[in-house]
Amino acid sequence: MDQSDEFISVKVEDAIGIVELNRPDVLNALNRHMVSEVVGAFERLDRDESVKVILLMGRGRAFAAGADIKEMAGANPVDFELLDPFAPWDRMTLIKKPIIGAVHGFALGGGFELALSCDLLFAAEDARFGFPEVNLGVMPGAGGTQRLTKLLGKTRAMEWLLSGETFSAEEALQWGIVNRTIPQSLLIEETKRFARKLAGKPPLSLRLIKESVHMAVDATISEGMKQERKNFYLLFASEDQKEGMKAFVEKRTAEFKGR
Ligand code: HXC
DSSP, rough: OOOOOEEEEEEETTEEEEEEOGGGGTTBOHHHHHHHHHHHHHHHHHHHHTTTTTEEEESSSEEEEEEEESHHHOOOOHHHHHHOOTTHHHHHHTTTOOOEEEEEEEEEEEHHHHHSSSSSEEEEETTTEEEEEEEGGGOOOHHHHHHHHHOOHHHHHHHHHHHHOOEEHHHHHTTTTTEEEOGGGGGHHHHHHHHHHTSSOOHHHHHHHHHHHHHHHHHHHHHHHHHHHHHHHTTTHHHHHHHHHHHHHHTTTOOOOOO
16 A cells, blocks of 8 residues: 555455555564554554454464564663653554454564554464563563553462463453454454454444543543434534434345445
């Protein structure tokens, strides 16, 4: 889609915007430029009306084995302050369309944080997750301590974050980190099948449901309930709501337009 991308490849297929991490020689280690490219691609796909769902995956034998340790090794706090490397990560939270992550091989450190930034996660049975930062004398910085703890509670998150131990796709499923596990050879096919299912839904509903669910994670229940209600009202201003309900009454399949 954008020829200037160096570390990712992007294509649109059946209304699915597919972003593939493409540094397989280093297990898709995320350097700063690559993170900017991923977020830039998400933003372009978010604006593209032909795209309904975004799929993120990794080329080669891993999803992503973490932030690029070689790039980070010599950094000091002033470099970080000036480079503001987490600014693109913040922009990721503003993407309106559902993002599905398809994880195989390693999803470690920043790679796991990238996976946790997705709305849905499908994992190959061979996938391994974890935050090994502690073994490097650092810690997660792109939301790992927050997102894992919100998902799992303090007890489990503490154990995995402090020990740096990795865990399997099966454990990730048991703990509600991933939506499902899939044999590796079928991962992309099955994830695309699910993405196509979402792509047939009314886009405004997807958008406002995603926003409302994120409110449930980030805000108090009463703030989230207020936002949910406003989003519910807003959908009654859409043509898709009229079409969806009319089609139900007329016993036919609805044709959604995204407005
Ligand atoms: C840079 C990496 C890398 C990384 C792997 N590579 N992970 N390079 N940064 N995070 C490179 C290796 O140096 C090697 O390059 C090539 O990828 C293949 O890796 P191997 O180690 O040979 O593969 P293997 O023996 O299968 O081991 C796989 C592995 C191991 C267990 C995943 O690579 C590993 O432990 N990687 C580091 C994982 C990690 O600590 N992640 C957290 C990073 S800190 P060469 O040139 O030798 O072939 C972090 C902070 C996030 O993520 C902060 C917020 C963004």
